[in-house]
Amino acid sequence: MSKAFASQADLDDKKTTFEQLSEHCWAYTAEGDPNSGVIIGEKFIMVSDATATPAMARDLIKHIRTVSDKPIKYVLLTHYHAVRVLGASAYLAEGATEVIASRGTYELIVERGAQDMQSEMERFPRLFRGADSVPGLTWPTLVIGDGQPGRQGSLEVDLGGVKVSIWHPGPGHTRGDTIAWVEAEKVLFSGDLVEYEAGVYTGDAQLEEWPATLEALRALGAEAIVPGRGEAMKGKDDVNKALDYTKRWVTTLFQAGKEAAAAGMDLKTAMAHTRKSMDPVFGHVFIYEHCLPFDVSRAFDEAQGIKNPRIWTAERDQEMWKALQA
């Protein structure tokens, strides 16, 4: 019998932390599970990333209600991945009226949202324990930008006493990644564009372009960051640590993928080759073993010129896994 995906056997609950980073900004982190950010204004609240299920979202709402009774009006989807968006209905039930996403994210939900939902639910049984309460895909109500990177397509949201800027800084974790930036408090909500001491999932990534996008984020000069996974980082040095960590993962992985493609390796050999440079640096972090097969597959594809990541389906997950076990 073949071994299950790493995360199918990972069933222990994580400890969540709800932490204040600045006057209006909060981080909800979970020991390597998907994080959310919360921005609390005098009139409205915005949540950046909705968690995997309505049940998890309700846990975050409970935390929010310990510090504010203002309406949660805005939900930002930093990208389309199911573990970040399928909790959104809990906020809609709570009265949220705007679900914000970039043009690129909207297009990816249309193109592959359904397959992604099925595939991710099977990959992460722990995160999707309450999946029967998910009413279906989450659709944005407010689509921003024209798909081109840069602040000219940015949306400014005034929550009362705090302004949030939202834009697509460039391709990376997906081609539609969006960030939220609270300039006055120098707090960045990066989604999965930045991770720290947790697996950097790159199965749907644009690896070639990702490092330049990280440099665009570095240029903001953030003094705190809520990464997609891993603890919230405070102070410029620690923000840079997270940016450097992610960049090192992406460049080390892609370099190995290019070498594997140039040498004409098959996927299993490419995996073994990639482990030589990745394991010593990253082998100890949360969900490393879960991410690696998807990451190697994508790096190997992109190195061979496949620009648009192939869609992961539950069946493709299994085929890939079998090829690696062979």
Ligand SMILES: [Zn+2]
């Ligand atoms: Zn993601």
